[in-house]
Amino acid sequence: MALPPELPPRMKLEGLNILITSNEPWGEVWFSKHHYANELAKHNQVVFVNPTAPWRPGMIGGAGVSLQRVQQNLHVLNYRNLLPAFHDLPFSLNNAFVSRAIRNALHTKNLVPDIYIAFDPSRLYNPKLLGAKRSVFFAVDDYAMTIRGECFIFPNVDRFITLSESFNRTYAPYNKPILTISHAIAAEAFQAEPARFGVTEYGLYIGTMDRRLDLELIRSLVTDQPHTPFVFVGPYALEGSQAANELFRQGKYPNVHLVGTVPSRNLAAYIAGARFCLAPMDIKLHGNSISHHKIFQYLALGKPVFSTTFTEYAPIAQLLYMSNDEATTRARLGRFLAAGEPEDLPTDRIAFARTKTYDALLVEIGDFLDVRA
DSSP states (O other): OOOOOOOOOOOOOOOEEEEESSSSSSSSSHHHHHHHHHTTTTTTTEEEEOOOOOGGGGGOOOOOOOOEEEETTTTEOOOOOOSSSSSSSHHHHHHHHHHHHHHHHHHHHHHHHHOOEEEOOTTTOOOOGGSSSSEEEEEOOOOOSTTTTTTHHHSSSSSEEESSSGGGGGGHHHHHHHHEOOOOOOOGOOOOOOOOOOOOEEEEESSSSSTTTTTHHHHHHHOOOSSSEEEESSSSTTTTTTHHHHHHHHSTTTTTTEOOOOOGGHHHHHHHHHEEEEOOTTTTTTTTTTTEEEEHHHHTOOOOEOOOOOOOGGGOOOOEOOOOOHHHHHHHHHHHHOOOOOOHHHHHHHHHHHHHGGHHHHHHHHHHHTTTO
């Protein structure tokens, strides 16, 4: 009997130098790029490049590259731009200057990248100048060629990773490999002690309070259920909105609790203490109907989620309470609070979430980044 063909060895993301650019700085609040840096640093040396400050004339003196160790295998790199990006020529010259300065700084620490992962499309667009052997642009948002750097970085990277098939139309013209994956969750997200902050049996939203939220839907849910606490965790970015200030800050709705920013490591505790979770997004805004970065974290602790409809979650619609009809969402939440839900749903949610851990997705990404691919 003929033996099956031998499978090629899997590309393990271990023992490598990895450079990551981010459009959000390293800190207590983490987004996808921070989580990937943290996970990759468990088995690699990772350098996380903070966004730069706005250009000023005094920056002409040099790139000022600095490296700060924030974890055993994780450094944060800061630098400044030498030239303003008011048109393509100074933008390109600046990129060459700062890329070489960064490469030299990395060389002194033996951190020249094996892999360059760009989450930020606005800068550092030439992986070769950084010394990278492999490179990928990781699209966690739906970019639409509105940023100067996009037309520079997309032709220069080896391949693309996206979080939705709908993003791929932007990258297909470059005729390079594209891997589409989902959001991921950390292994630590599956267990946590409930947060103690004086509120129990609450509904929970985690994320930035900004214009992407459907404030009218939230107000309706809060008004329908005056005896149910609604807790909102994350930065508040609606200072100029009268409707938002009335909803979140003026005390008109005593069952609304605005917690504010919480370190990412503490978010699971708030999820653990929640009776249900929310993702009520304004579907009129571009990108709001694709996915939400906290859904899998909610599912990892078995929580029911009441949300607007996300196209990426159509295959698991049975695990969520998704609808773009306000009346339907209000009725579903009312029924849940009155009668609960089938006993097997929390277990099914957790089982699904276990297929979306960083460990699982990093194996897939490692195979995709392998030069043999």
